[in-house]
Amino acid sequence: MPSLPDSLKRWMRLAFLSVAVALPATAPALAQTAYEAQLPAALDTAAALCEHVPCAEVVPGATHFSERKGQPRYVEAYVERNGHRELAGYVVLSTDVTDTPAYSGKPVVTLIGLDTRGRFIGVRILKHSEPILLLGIPEAALTAFNRQYLGKFIGDNIEIGHSRPDENIIGLDAISGATVTVIAQNQVMMAAGAAVGRQVGLLEATVRPPAQFLDPGRPLDWATMVSEGLVRRLAVRPEQVGLARAAEPFIELWFGDLNHPAIGRAVLGGDGWAALRQRLGEHDHALFILRTAGRESFKGSGFVRGGLYDRVQVRQGQDAFTFRDLDYLNLYGVRAAGAPAFSESGIFIVRSPAFSAAWPWKLVFLGNRVDRETGARTFANFDAEYWLPDDYLAGGRPAVVQPDAPWVRIWKTRAPQIALFSLLLVTTALVYASRDRLTRRASRKNPWPVNAFKYAAWITSIGFVGFGLLAQPSITQVLTWFHALLFQWTWSLFLSDPFIFLFWIFIIVTVFLWGRGLFCGWLCPFGSLSELIYKVAGAVGLKRIQFSLPKALHDRLKWVKYGVFLGLLAVSMFSMTLAEQLAEIEPFKTTFLVGLFNRSWPYTLFAAGLLGLSIFIERPFCKYLCPLGAALAMPSTFRWFGLRRKQECDRCKACGTGCGSLAIDADGRIDQRECLLCLDCMVMYTDDHACPPLVSERKRRTRAGVEMTPIGTDGYFIPIRPVPPDTPPAN
Amino acid sequence: MVDPRMMTEPVTPDWTRQPSPARWLAGELRDHLWPWSRQGMQRRGASRLVQLFGFAFAVIVSACWVLAVRGELGPHGVIAWWTGWSAFEVALRLQAKPYVKEGPWWERRYRRASPMDMVCYVGFKNLLLGAALFFALKSQGFLGAA
Numbered sequence: 001m002p003s004l005p006d007s008l009k010r011w012m013r014l015a016f017l018s019v020a021v022a023l024p025a026t027a028p029a030l031a032q033t034a035y036e037a038q039l040p041a042a043l044d045t046a047a048a049l050c051e052h053v054p055c056a057e058v059v060p061g062a063t064h065f066s067e068r069k070g071q072p073r074y075v076e077a078y079v080e081r082n083g084h085r086e087l088a089g090y091v092v093l094s095t096d097v098t099d100t101p102a103y104s105g106k107p108v109v110t111l112i113g114l115d116t117r118g119r120f121i122g123v124r125i126l127k128h129s130e131p132i133l134l135l136g137i138p139e140a141a142l143t144a145f146n147r148q149y150l151g152k153f154i155g156d157n158i159e160i161g162h163s164r165p166d167e168n169i170i171g172l173d174a175i176s177g178a179t180v181t182v183i184a185q186n187q188v189m190m191a192a193g194a195a196v197g198r199q200v201g202l203l204e205a206t207v208r209p210p211a212q213f214l215d216p217g218r219p220l221d222w223a224t225m226v227s228e229g230l231v232r233r234l235a236v237r238p239e240q241v242g243l244a245r246a247a248e249p250f251i252e253l254w255f256g257d258l259n260h261p262a263i264g265r266a267v268l269g270g271d272g273w274a275a276l277r278q279r280l281g282e283h284d285h286a287l288f289i290l291r292t293a294g295r296e297s298f299k300g301s302g303f304v305r306g307g308l309y310d311r312v313q314v315r316q317g318q319d320a321f322t323f324r325d326l327d328y329l330n331l332y333g334v335r336a337a338g339a340p341a342f343s344e345s346g347i348f349i350v351r352s353p354a355f356s357a358a359w360p361w362k363l364v365f366l367g368n369r370v371d372r373e374t375g376a377r378t379f380a381n382f383d384a385e386y387w388l389p390d391d392y393l394a395g396g397r398p399a400v401v402q403p404d405a406p407w408v409r410i411w412k413t414r415a416p417q418i419a420l421f422s423l424l425l426v427t428t429a430l431v432y433a434s435r436d437r438l439t440r441r442a443s444r445k446n447p448w449p450v451n452a453f454k455y456a457a458w459i460t461s462i463g464f465v466g467f468g469l470l471a472q473p474s475i476t477q478v479l480t481w482f483h484a485l486l487f488q489w490t491w492s493l494f495l496s497d498p499f500i501f502l503f504w505i506f507i508i509v510t511v512f513l514w515g516r517g518l519f520c521g522w523l524c525p526f527g528s529l530s531e532l533i534y535k536v537a538g539a540v541g542l543k544r545i546q547f548s549l550p551k552a553l554h555d556r557l558k559w560v561k562y563g564v565f566l567g568l569l570a571v572s573m574f575s576m577t578l579a580e581q582l583a584e585i586e587p588f589k590t591t592f593l594v595g596l597f598n599r600s601w602p603y604t605l606f607a608a609g610l611l612g613l614s615i616f617i618e619r620p621f622c623k624y625l626c627p628l629g630a631a632l633a634m635p636s637t638f639r640w641f642g643l644r645r646k647q648e649c650d651r652c653k654a655c656g657t658g659c660g661s662l663a664i665d666a667d668g669r670i671d672q673r674e675c676l677l678c679l680d681c682m683v684m685y686t687d688d689h690a691c692p693p694l695v696s697e698r699k700r701r702t703r704a705g706v707e708m709t710p711i712g713t714d715g716y717f718i719p720i721r722p723v724p725p726d727t728p729p730a731n
Numbered sequence: 732m733v734d735p736r737m738m739t740e741p742v743t744p745d746w747t748r749q750p751s752p753a754r755w756l757a758g759e760l761r762d763h764l765w766p767w768s769r770q771g772m773q774r775r776g777a778s779r780l781v782q783l784f785g786f787a788f789a790v791i792v793s794a795c796w797v798l799a800v801r802g803e804l805g806p807h808g809v810i811a812w813w814t815g816w817s818a819f820e821v822a823l824r825l826q827a828k829p830y831v832k833e834g835p836w837w838e839r840r841y842r843r844a845s846p847m848d849m850v851c852y853v854g855f856k857n858l859l860l861g862a863a864l865f866f867a868l869k870s871q872g873f874l875g876a877a
Contacts, residue, residue: 245802245873485862562847573810637851640835649735668735673847 033139036577037127039109044368049075049093058113058122059089071313071322071366072097074196077113089115090196093126094188097195099380102184104129105484105493110146110185112192118202120149120193131476131580132178137594141175145182146189148172154193155203160186161413177470177593180496183406194318205319205354210283212358212394213260220266222338230263230392231256234363234384235293241380242370251294254340255363255384258286258347260392269335276329276347283353287314288331289363291344298344298365299328314350315383316361321350358398360387407495417469418498424464425506425523428457432510432518432677439682440711444690450679454521455535458528466525471499472588473507473524475565475627479572479579507632515639516632517677520622521661526588527622527629527676530614531660537615546616554662557624558674565630585625587611618660622676633673643670643677644685646715648693655681686711739843742830745770747839755839762828763856766820771827785823792816796864800873806865817857821849 040052049055050065055077062077064085069076074092078085094110102108106129113122123146125139133139149172152158156170160183163171174182197203225231235252239245258264259280264273267288276286289312291298300311309323329347355361362383369380390396404412411418431438431453441449465471477500484490494501510518520527538546549557564585572579587607590599596607610621622629649655649668656664659681663674670681688694688711697717701708709718734740746758772782795812798804824844831844831852844852 239802485865573807634851635855637848638832638836638855642834645735647732647735650733667733669733669738670735671738673851 033133034125034127035133035139036129039127043093044095049073050077050091053093053111053126054124055091055111055113057124058091058111059115060113060122062088065091068096070196070199071308071310072192072195072199072320074199087116089113089121090200092192092196094192097192098188100184100187100191101490101493102128102130103178103180103493103496104131104480105490108142108181108185108188110188110192112189114154114193114196114202118154118193118197120152120154120189123147123149123189128181130178130181131480131576132181132589132593137175137178137589141178142181142185145172145175145185149189154190154197158186158190159409177589179410180493183410183496187406195320198319205352206317207353208316208356208359210353210358211259211356211388213262213388214392214394215261216391217262220262220336222266222334222336222340225256225263225266225336228391229387229389230260230266232363232384232386234365234382236365236367236382240369240382241367249293250367251296251298251365252292253298253363253365254290254292254342255287255386257357257386257388258288259357260388262392266336267334268331272335279329280349281351283351283355285350285355285357286329286347287350287363288334288347289345290331290334290340290342292340292342299346309348311366312348313364313366314348314355314361315364316355316359319352319354320364321352321355323348323350327351357388358393360385360400362386405492407492407498410496411498414498418502421465421469421471421499422502424457424460425502428453428518428522429506429510431457432514432522435679435682436713439679440686442683443687444684447680447683450683454678455532457522458532461523461525461528462532465499465503465523466529466592469499470593471497471503472526472592473500473503473519473628474583474586474588475568475631476580476583476586477504478628478631479568479576479583482569483572483576511632511635511639513640514677515636515642515672515675516629517636517675520626520629520632521676521678524622526586526591527619527626529591530611530619530621533611533614534618542615546618548617548660548662551662551666554623558662560624561626561630562633564625565627568627583627585627587621619676623661623674636672639672642672643675643679643682644713644715645670646685646691646693652692654690654692655684658684685715688717691715737833737840737842739845739848741833741840741842744828744830744841747841766823766827768827771829781826785819788816788819799868802873809865810861813857813861817853820857821846821853824853825849 040046043049043052046052047067048065049068055065055075056062059077061079063080064078066076066078068074072092073096074090076087077089077091079088080086090113092112092114094112095107099107108125108130109127111122111124111126112120115121125142125146128139128142130142133142149158152170157168158170158172160174160179161171163169172182172186194203198205220228220230222231226233231254233252233254236250237245238248238250241250243250256263256267258267258273258276261273264276264286267273268276280286289298298311299309308325309328312323314321327349329349331345331347334342334345362385364381364383366381387397435450438450438453442451481494484493506523507516507519521531522528534546537543548554568579568582571582584603584606587603587610590596590603590607591611596604610625613620645668652668656666656668660678661674661676663671663676664681665671684690686694688698688708694711694715694717698708700706701717706720709720712718744762746762747755749755749758767782767785792812792815795804795809799806799809825846829844829849830841831848833840833842842848
């Protein structure tokens with residue numbers, strides 16, 4: 001490397017250190033956002049919801065609001081005209097309907113306003129825990145996303161992505177880099193809208209043909225009904241509602257269909273079932289519930305106040321069926337032999353033609369989860385599915401097409417990109433697995449047999465993976481997964497971002513095979529961009545001002561990234577929010593997810609500073625600051641297959657002086673935690689015009705007129721062993 | 732003479748000389764789970780007090796896991812103790828078993844552990860052990876509430 005005036009080098013080193021140390025500390029103060037906002041403690045329980053949240057913002061013009069009503073709960077909004085109150089719309093708190101988690105694993109608490117024709121007229125995010133919206137993407141992006149719902153009908157088919165008029169699907173623009181968040185938000189919006197719409201008559205309930213029962217004609221005991229799925233169990237453990245773990249369930253319910261003659265007779269006896277049938281109308285459907293454990297009542301106390309049972313409901317597809325006091329009958333005993341002892345019981349009647357026992361349905365227990373640290377209550381429901389078996393239905397169970405889970409839809413809609421991305425990962429791994437062949441074809445003077453693949457991987461990684469797919473792995477994912485591993489692992493959450501999911505499989509596998517270098521050195525979008533800048537700068541004549549830090553200084557500074565990683569990990573145990581903020585030491589969001597010029601200046605300056613520094617120093621961020629690199633370096637200690645060395649490497653400095661990662665020490669040993677697998681040393685390893693031991697052997701053989709044998713896997717010419725003249729030739 | 736093919740000089744712990752693969756595997760398992768070594772401690776001149784402290788610490792950490800099973804210690808408490816134990820185990824192993832594996836895990840190559848090697852080894856091993864125990868406890872309904 002050409003030498004520079006010492007003063008210039010000193011200046012550059014000083015500049016590098018200053019930028020590296022000072023910029024991360026310049027994170028701007030957070031503006032007031034909904035990120036982890038403190039919500040009123042009574043939000044989930046208060047009857048007068050609108051005394052606690054700004055309902056008037058989501059139903060503009062409304063001046064009066066009812067108490068919560070219905071199940072799921074909603075609020076009626078009124079305007080005052082000529083001294084009279086007129087219904088202006090409805091307000092629903094998303095967590096009253098669903099606790100669908102977003103990327104953070106927590107729900108985005110949203111206040112939603114509808115007009116009397118079922119159109120969205122207002123949306124307000126009250127609280128979210130989405131790390132990407134904390135510092136990466138401005139929260140205004142989510143507000144803008146929500147604005148797309150305004151004017152749309154709650155019964156529309158709304159999906160994230162392109163509109164498909166031929167399929168009657170309205171598409172919404174996603175937020176780049178927050179796909180999972182907006183998919184979850186779409187689920188929440190549509191579920192909340194539908195929940196209110198069905199209760200107030202804005203949406204028609206699905207009409208399902210009534211079940212035609214098959215009566216096996218044999219008496220059923222309790223054990224048989226359990227084994228055949230004619231009665232089902234719904235149990236909630238204390239820890240599921242935030243209470244201390246205990247042997248006894250918080251509540252254990254058994255439930256089943258009563259319209260079916262076989263089950264009805266088994267539970268109520270022949271006379272009892274006949275009496276029940278007489279009380280049921282044409283579209284009425286009875287079911288029983290027993291409480292066999294727990295002290296919590298499944299009837300609750302709501303029916304006393306409002307005539308509504310607020311602890312249980314039945315859901316079938318998108319339809320929810322709640323029970324009023326008139327829909328309840330006492331159940332005094334269960335006739336089936338072997339029935340368990342119970343402490344609470346009842347018969348509930350679904351009075352709707354939308355319900356059919358031929359289709360699967362769920363009994364839902366509506367509960368509250370208590371945060372033991374804050375005492376705050378959040379909505380939580382627990383359900384168990386019920387579907388009469390084939391043998392009990394004339395014609396068997398009807399075909400039910402379950403809609404794809406959101407993550408499945410993402411994988412399907414992005415299948416071409418996923419296939420290309422997978423191809424990139426597999427190809428890169430195969431190319432690296434063939435490194436021995438490639439490095440033998442290459443030489444120090446002509447490294448292209450290796451570099452062509454490496455540079456292609458960089459360019460693809462920057463353009464396609466980084467800027468195209470926004471699939472830049474980050475330390476925040478490590479922290480999120482670490483916490484998920486310990487607290488709540490949700491596969492669907494991680495599958496929602498297929499590129500990051502696949503990337504991490506690749507990273508985990510290759511780190512144990514070869515070390516972190518294949519990801520960090522070949523496929524990390526930011527690392528590739530950083531090194532590409534360095535290479536291009538060198539190629540256009542800036543090589544004379546490029547330099548490496550002295551090895552001694554490098555050997556001290558390289559520990560900084562481990563400190564950053566362990567610091568983030570420690571902070572995340574106390575505050576994930578703070579850890580997410582500190583993780584801005586990664587310039588990935590600024591570079592790829594949000595864009596260099598779409599963020600406030602400290603972020604832009606930091607990312608641009610690191611990229612600018614890459615003109616002079618090879619991968620400064622990767623070597624000294626990257627917490628993700630540090631996290632991957634630690635298991636790289638135990639990679640299976642390392643790079644090859646010769647004994648002479650302990651004296652020879654040929655590879656070490658050219659090692660861009662500064663991973664080769666004075667004794668010629670490669671530090672696998674720092675090595676980025678550029679393969680430059682491996683090209684030299686078999687280059688008989690560059691590797692000093694091979695050069696001297698080549699010269700010796702040339703002088704002696706001895707044949708040049710191929711170079712073996714040990715890195716030496718295969719030795720020539722003369723055959724003694726009296727040895728008989730082998731057959 | 733330094734061997735540049737390994738990050739540190741190779742070592743051959745006595746127990747790895749087992750010719751039987753089953754015994755070697757059992758030795759591997761014991762080596763991962765039991766950080767003490769009488770020879771290693773004697774060689775390093777570790778005091779009885781240090782050894783006693785180590786055993787006491789191990790008992791306390793084991794008790795923490797038992798308390799977690801009983802629902803009397805939440806996840807954060809377990810993690811704090813486990814992290815503390817891991818830090819101690821790094822120091823302990825550097826005294827008692829100052830080596831780490833090199834190369835494929837099914838081979839019998841070991842090398843002297845630098846402090847960073849030991850941090851990586853203990854950190855990674857205990858993360859896997861901790862995660863496995865957490866998974867096991869959570870699947871049984873423990874550790875659900877902090």
